[in-house]
Amino acid sequence: MITTLSLATLLLVAVTMGLSLAHALEFSGKLRLDEPTYRAVQTIYYPGFTIGGLIGEFGGMLALIVLLILTPTNAERFWWIAAALGFLLLGHAVYWIVTHPVNAAWLKDTSLTGASQMFFGLFSSPDADWQHMRNLWEYSHVARAILHMLGFLSMALALIR
Known part of the structure; x- marks a missing residue:
């Protein structure tokens, strides 16, 4: 059971890393865009990255917590696993402290309903x-991509130790 959970956790952490890395790899190209084009491009990606983030990031953190509970503390x-969780938590904190307030400010004039309205209404800057x-x-x-890569590497090392 722990092997299956470990592999599932690695997959969830990989999804989290992949989404963050995709954002980071767009960095240089998006810096060349003018404001209207940049804002238009941003709205295209929100739905997919939101779904992936919910599944990968929250699922990965939850799976890492369960794996920590099931793993003896004297095992290397x-x-x-604790390091992987720490890196994902740090990446998540960067989202809420830096990324989310920008998202909320950009979407303040967008007509949102239900959960989207509540979610993007939090911590607006x-x-x-x-x-x-x-x-x-x-x-x-970019910071989240680095943290999530470190989380992925930590989880991979947990599997081979």
Whole structure:
């Protein structure tokens, strides 16, 4: 059971890393866009990345917690799993502290309903210069990609230890 859970956890962490890495790889191209094009491109990706983030990021953190509970603390792999969880939690914190307020500010004039309205209404930041907000958003995703890659590597090391 632990082997199956470990592989499923690795897959969820890989999805999380993949989504963050996709954002980071778009970085240089998106910095060349003018404001209207940049804002148009941003709205295209929200639905897919939101679904993937919910499944990968929340699923990965939950699976890592369950795996930690089931792994003896004296096993070396326990500490690699704990490191993976720590990196995902740090990446998640970057989202809420930096990325989400920018998302919320950008979507403040968009007609949202239900869960979307509640979710993007949280932690809105005042609208600043769009290039400053773009840079915050883009650099936060580079930071998240690095943290999620470290989380993936930690989980992979947990599997081979």
